[in-house]
Amino acid sequence: MENRPDNILVEQAARGDGESFTELCRRYYGPVVAICHAILGDRHLAEDAAQEAFAKAAVHLPELRRADQFGCWVAAICRNEAKSLARTRRRPRSENDASPTETSLNGDETREAVRMALSSLSPDAREVAYLRFYDGLSYDRISAVLGISEQAINGRLRRAKRKLAEHLRRQGFDEVQL
Amino acid sequence: MSERKDERWLDEQLRRAIDVGRPEFDAEAWKREHREAYQAVLSRRDGDGRGDTRPHPFRLFANPLFRSAVAATIVVAAGLVLWTTRPNTPEQVERPSVSRALVSSPTDIVTFMSLTMAYRQGGEEALNRQLDAALETLGPRPDVSLLNDVLNDLEG
Numbered sequence: 001m002e003n004r005p006d007n008i009l010v011e012q013a014a015r016g017d018g019e020s021f022t023e024l025c026r027r028y029y030g031p032v033v034a035i036c037h038a039i040l041g042d043r044h045l046a047e048d049a050a051q052e053a054f055a056k057a058a059v060h061l062p063e064l065r066r067a068d069q070f071g072c073w074v075a076a077i078c079r080n081e082a083k084s085l086a087r088t089r090r091r092p093r094s095e096n097d098a099s100p101t102e103t104s105l106n107g108d109e110t111r112e113a114v115r116m117a118l119s120s121l122s123p124d125a126r127e128v129a130y131l132r133f134y135d136g137l138s139y140d141r142i143s144a145v146l147g148i149s150e151q152a153i154n155g156r157l158r159r160a161k162r163k164l165a166e167h168l169r170r171q172g173f174d175e176v177q178l
Numbered sequence: 179m180s181e182r183k184d185e186r187w188l189d190e191q192l193r194r195a196i197d198v199g200r201p202e203f204d205a206e207a208w209k210r211e212h213r214e215a216y217q218a219v220l221s222r223r224d225g226d227g228r229g230d231t232r233p234h235p236f237r238l239f240a241n242p243l244f245r246s247a248v249a250a251t252i253v254v255a256a257g258l259v260l261w262t263t264r265p266n267t268p269e270q271v272e273r274p275s276v277s278r279a280l281v282s283s284p285t286d287i288v289t290f291m292s293l294t295m296a297y298r299q300g301g302e303e304a305l306n307r308q309l310d311a312a313l314e315t316l317g318p319r320p321d322v323s324l325l326n327d328v329l330n331d332l333e334g
Contacts, residue, residue, distance in 0.1 A: 016223025018216060022205040029203035043198055050201075051208055055215035062222070114195040133189070133196040161188055168188075 006144070007067035014061050021061070025054045028071055031145040032078045034134035038127045039082040041119070049085045053078035072147035110173070117167035125160035132157055 002023065009027075012020035032053060036046035057074050064073050118126055131142045139150040146153065209216045296308040 013219060014222060016220055018209075018220050021216075021219045022203075022209070025208065026203045026205065030201055033201040037196075047201060051212065054208065055212040058212070058215040059218045061219065108194075110191055111195045114191045118192075118195065129192060130196055133192045135197065135200050136193075161185065161192075164192070165184070165188060 005068075006070045010061070010064065010067035010070050014064075014067075021058060024070060024074075028074055028145070029054075030135045031071070031131055031137060031141065032074060034130045034137070035075055035078055035127055035145070036082040036085075037134065038130035039079065039123070040086055045085060046082070049082040050078055052085075053081040056081065069147065071144040075145045075147075113168060113171050113173065114164070117164045117171070120167050121160055121163055125156060125163065128153060128156045129160050129164075 009020040009024050032050040033046050036049040037043060040046050053074060056077050118129060131137050139153050142153050143150050293308060296304045
């Protein structure tokens with residue numbers, strides 16, 4: 001089951017195989033939570049949004065036109081879900097949240113400054129940064145979720161890092177000279 | 179500090195800021211919390227999902243072969259409509275239609291419709307021909323004495 005390509009799992013799930021669908025969820029849970037986290041800035045809300053996104057994917061799976069595009073499709077659903085959640089409710093942050101806006105609880109100024117810098121990025125740039133550094137996702141996996149080439153991901157990530165470096169320099173971190 | 183070293187430093191800081199632990203998907207909890215959604219997946223087991231032979235309208239129209247077939251059908255249908263509704267050509271209007279006057283049934287020969295058609299297609303000449311043909315087909319009138327006998331019989 002774990003080695004089967006996405007399109008096979010999607011075909012099987014669409015024929016009523018629940019285990020194939022949960023394997024797809026397991027496979028894309030990390031990237032989907034990363035995308036939601038980039039939008040919501042809250043780990044727990046991100047997980048809630050990801051689970052809702054998979055519920056919607058389960059219901060609308062027969063509408064997926066290209067089985068090999070599941071990652072991209074579920075990412076689009078989770079973006080909508082996260083944006084909708086961001087509009088409707090804001091949950092009190094916990095200390096495990098990696099929010100770019102929260103005040104530092106552990107005194108690590110650098111980490112806080114990096115989170116602030118991340119929040120200043122465009123949504124696309126922030127999303128690619130979260131995907132890359134959330135769980136060390138490979139370019140190949142990021143490509144499956146964003147639906148863009150690895151070169152495009154590399155370019156987007158480099159631009160994001162350059163902006164982060166600029167932001168950090170303005171905050172007094174002179175060691176970043178990208 | 180070199181650019182490469184700077185990038186490594188930034189990568190490390192990003193990892194520390196973003197990576198808050200690998201999220202694990204708890205399938206059983208998800209199935210419990212989203213029972214209806216999971217049932218929607220399972221309900222397609224009897225051929226109600228992708229394996230279903232019923233084509234999704236959008237998916238069907240996305241097929242280039244289907245689109246070509248639809249386009250060809252539309253072109254053929256439009257051609258047929260144009261051909262059947264085209265105005266009569268001058269050749270058709272002026273064509274002598276003596277043969278049309280000679281229809282099989284005598285009743286048809288003298289109907290208003292057939293006389294009108296004969297006049298339209300060949301003028302008075304055609305109308306006369308049609309009437310002559312009607313007389314020939316219907317034959318002479320019955321004998322007057324025979325007709326009187328019939329009337330007497332009817333009156334008792």
